[in-house]
Amino acid sequence: MPGTPFKARVRQALLNPTLRGALERFAADYVVAREQVFAGRDFEGLRTKIASIKSAAALQLRELGEEFARQVTLRGGKVFFARDAASAREYVLKVAKEHGVTRVVKSKSFATEEIQLNEYLAEHGIVSYETDLAEWILQLMPGERPSHMVMPAIHLPKEEVAKVFSRHKGRPVEPDIKTMVRIAREELRDKFLTAGLGITGANIAVAETGTIILFTNEGNARLATTLPPVHIAVVGYEKLVPRIKDVLPILEALPRSGTAQPITSYVTMITGPVPVGGVEGTALKEFHVVLLDNGRLEMARDPVFREALQCIRCAACTNVCPVFQLVSGQVYGFVYSGGIGSILTAFFNSVEQAADPQSLCIGCRRCTEVCPAKINIPDLVLELRKRIAREHGMPFSYRLALRGVVAKPKVMQGVLALGKKLQRPVTGGQPFIRSLPGPFKGWTEGRSLPALSSRPLRERIRDLEKAPVEPRLTAAFYAGCVIDYVYPEIGEAIFRVLQGAGVQVRFPLDQGCCGAPALYTGDIETALKLARWNIEVLERASTGVIITACPTCAVALKHKLPSLLSGEPTWYERALDIAAKVKDFNELVQEMEVSFPGFSTGERIKITYHDSCHYKRHLGLAQVAREVLKRHKGVELVEMQESDRCCGFGGSYTLKYPEISQALLERKLRRILESGARIVVTDCPGCLVQLRGGLDKTSSPVLAKHTAEILAAGQDLR
Amino acid sequence: MVREDLVESFCRHAKAMGALTTKVKDVQRMKNEILEFLKPRGQRVAVAVSPLLKSADLEAALKEAGFEVETSGAWFAREADSGIVEFDLGVAETGTLVHDATDLYKRLASMLPLNCVAVLPANRIVRDMTQAFEYYLGQKTWPGYLALVTGPSRTADIERSLTIGVHGPECLLIVLVEEGEGSNAGDSL
Ligand code: SF4
Ligand code: SF4
Numbered sequence: 001m002p003g004t005p006f007k008a009r010v011r012q013a014l015l016n017p018t019l020r021g022a023l024e025r026f027a028a029d030y031v032v033a034r035e036q037v038f039a040g041r042d043f044e045g046l047r048t049k050i051a052s053i054k055s056a057a058a059l060q061l062r063e064l065g066e067e068f069a070r071q072v073t074l075r076g077g078k079v080f081f082a083r084d085a086a087s088a089r090e091y092v093l094k095v096a097k098e099h100g101v102t103r104v105v106k107s108k109s110f111a112t113e114e115i116q117l118n119e120y121l122a123e124h125g126i127v128s129y130e131t132d133l134a135e136w137i138l139q140l141m142p143g144e145r146p147s148h149m150v151m152p153a154i155h156l157p158k159e160e161v162a163k164v165f166s167r168h169k170g171r172p173v174e175p176d177i178k179t180m181v182r183i184a185r186e187e188l189r190d191k192f193l194t195a196g197l198g199i200t201g202a203n204i205a206v207a208e209t210g211t212i213i214l215f216t217n218e219g220n221a222r223l224a225t226t227l228p229p230v231h232i233a234v235v236g237y238e239k240l241v242p243r244i245k246d247v248l249p250i251l252e253a254l255p256r257s258g259t260a261q262p263i264t265s266y267v268t269m270i271t272g273p274v275p276v277g278g279v280e281g282t283a284l285k286e287f288h289v290v291l292l293d294n295g296r297l298e299m300a301r302d303p304v305f306r307e308a309l310q311c312i313r314c315a316a317c318t319n320v321c322p323v324f325q326l327v328s329g330q331v332y333g334f335v336y337s338g339g340i341g342s343i344l345t346a347f348f349n350s351v352e353q354a355a356d357p358q359s360l361c362i363g364c365r366r367c368t369e370v371c372p373a374k375i376n377i378p379d380l381v382l383e384l385r386k387r388i389a390r391e392h393g394m395p396f397s398y399r400l401a402l403r404g405v406v407a408k409p410k411v412m413q414g415v416l417a418l419g420k421k422l423q424r425p426v427t428g429g430q431p432f433i434r435s436l437p438g439p440f441k442g443w444t445e446g447r448s449l450p451a452l453s454s455r456p457l458r459e460r461i462r463d464l465e466k467a468p469v470e471p472r473l474t475a476a477f478y479a480g481c482v483i484d485y486v487y488p489e490i491g492e493a494i495f496r497v498l499q500g501a502g503v504q505v506r507f508p509l510d511q512g513c514c515g516a517p518a519l520y521t522g523d524i525e526t527a528l529k530l531a532r533w534n535i536e537v538l539e540r541a542s543t544g545v546i547i548t549a550c551p552t553c554a555v556a557l558k559h560k561l562p563s564l565l566s567g568e569p570t571w572y573e574r575a576l577d578i579a580a581k582v583k584d585f586n587e588l589v590q591e592m593e594v595s596f597p598g599f600s601t602g603e604r605i606k607i608t609y610h611d612s613c614h615y616k617r618h619l620g621l622a623q624v625a626r627e628v629l630k631r632h633k634g635v636e637l638v639e640m641q642e643s644d645r646c647c648g649f650g651g652s653y654t655l656k657y658p659e660i661s662q663a664l665l666e667r668k669l670r671r672i673l674e675s676g677a678r679i680v681v682t683d684c685p686g687c688l689v690q691l692r693g694g695l696d697k698t699s700s701p702v703l704a705k706h707t708a709e710i711l712a713a714g715q716d717l718r
Numbered sequence: 719m720v721r722e723d724l725v726e727s728f729c730r731h732a733k734a735m736g737a738l739t740t741k742v743k744d745v746q747r748m749k750n751e752i753l754e755f756l757k758p759r760g761q762r763v764a765v766a767v768s769p770l771l772k773s774a775d776l777e778a779a780l781k782e783a784g785f786e787v788e789t790s791g792a793w794f795a796r797e798a799d800s801g802i803v804e805f806d807l808g809v810a811e812t813g814t815l816v817h818d819a820t821d822l823y824k825r826l827a828s829m830l831p832l833n834c835v836a837v838l839p840a841n842r843i844v845r846d847m848t849q850a851f852e853y854y855l856g857q858k859t860w861p862g863y864l865a866l867v868t869g870p871s872r873t874a875d876i877e878r879s880l881t882i883g884v885h886g887p888e889c890l891l892i893v894l895v896e897e898g899e900g901s902n903a904g905d906s907l
Contacts, residue, residue: 245848274862
């Protein structure tokens, strides 16, 4: 479906150099600044604390809401429980009308955007002024979408802002930031002083004291809660924490995670109405809180998605997300962007509206390293994908491929054998498919696709399976589809290295696909079928160890099989038994302390290491791989920059969003070249598909290899 | 941390966040320091009266030096060039000022003018936010409007370029007074 408006938006964003430049510069600076601002702090400890406070709160949102309301009321404020967006809007309008309000000042709030408050009030003749500078700029640009949750106007160069201001003021405004900020101050100050109502959100709400807490740098929330005689805070249930002390870890983590600041200029904690003016400054303000449900309480009842309520909206996840950096919040649409945004959208808006945004997540897991609320965003996205596939079905082509072929290992073997023959017209006998015709052109745009091997691993094992004289160990090799059918030479290398170390390696011929392609597109039925199939096959192999050399397969066997089968006790036990035996090739090499003498020529080859997302962040083996490579005397390891940034492979993602995949690849190739290495090594055959394809397309002399291929090379490397 | 270290750490962090800091021996020197600072910054000064500022008789000193001083009224601080406020606590770890700003004048004097003078007794600096929270938890009720202020008002919304003085003060001077008690100085510190 290349023609959907969503995909058009993706393409448009990718073609916008100002947007991309701004986001990439920010992302690069952010990583460094974040590191500094957390230096010497126990980030793991901190986020464990936040996760435990917020996850406990998520289990008792209703009670916390009631206690919060009791406290606010005791202090003289009012709380309205809003079931949905409509009732929240209506309440705000009612209060505004009671006070004859015609102008409202607002400080940045997701919740009010979520309920589309400004539009609603406008329909009823009430003007709302956004007072956060970026929000105000966007308000002056009808139709412009925010590009980032914390810095919504990050994509606008100052010249653009000057144009907007010039138009607004009816006189030329110089593109000087200081001048423009002063204009905003003067104009908005007038709004603050004349508005009848101030509307804010809240970053935190404390049940114990009935306090709402606001973080700002500009100081606009202070004015919005001090000058107008009425204040309404629209607060989502998930902002609630039980005690005032629970604020401390969030206060420590939120500004550090969001903008890498130790603290925002202002943190404002409001408890009940306070004086607002009148005689001797003693008249009290009217203080209302709209406690917004709008899908949150349903989310809290959901054992899986409840986790997303831990979010403190810091945007750290989007700051490090390689996909977000390319397309920005403008593409995700709705109020909440990035991977977490798609989850929230599914509950606050609808699952339909989350379908496109969630599909942008490539599953690289980078966000899980920085989320101060310890939310496993990519896994939640997968869960959502599952539900979407279940409720709305998959495209026919996917269903045919997954259910008709992949789900049936025997059929798949036949199809691949046939494919091997049929591919000749496009490969011309080369190991690459360099271009495809018609609608598939995009697939080979910046990356050649690999051809199927003329002799898959399964056809070579008769020559390979020779037992060492006195085996130290017997292991089954679970190759996975890519090694088996595309890169059988990796499989051969593994046989050679392990046999050299005294391991008897067996190759169970019936092994099927690990199920990851099905799992990552949400096809649970197929994933389950394959899970049972593979468990039976691997049980029959009856070895103590099962070797993998593909992190996607390893994750599937180790983690996904048990979780898929967790509802069926006997199968679950069997899955756990298999999972316990799975070991990555490098892990085994390291454990057996195999050493490699180096090349016969005595030369040392510069290599650089690319961290596969799953290998590093799911299996946690980034260091092991490097140590194993250092066991080879002929290898000199030079690190590239951003070695753990996603290369853009992501399985079927490559086919769904070829432009994004390619933009990620280009950056990766640049980093590889900058390292000056002759070979880039990785432990994921999927990454190899991507890297080799890109290197081939750009006619680069750099080679891409699997660690096993390096270790097996005693002579030379080609 | 001993007191000198707390003061030193507080000043270092406050400066890093864009505040100006100065340490004075007593209230007399405090007045001089404030007058010096205000001189080039306009005539109109809004003072949020507090016991320390009162005991120093700051209002009289300002008037004597030719400033127009406001201490109350419906238009308080709206047209003022500078505001003067006493704070309850300083947090060394981040250079943050904390006060119970339930009093309207305290809020307005620190929010509206382009310049803000924050007065803080040097013995009221605590190590971290936890201690600051404990201080207020030790009181009968949690304050109605508790404000944490770190440096001047800032924005980075246009091209991520740091610009100060967007809605609040563009210049924040923190005067740490070594002798003399704070307004509601509990012995709890
Ligand atoms: S897993 Fe990767 S692609 Fe998905 S949201 Fe996280 S950082 Fe972005
Ligand atoms: S998911 Fe985590 S990193 Fe992302 S905004 Fe929420 S708390 Fe921050």
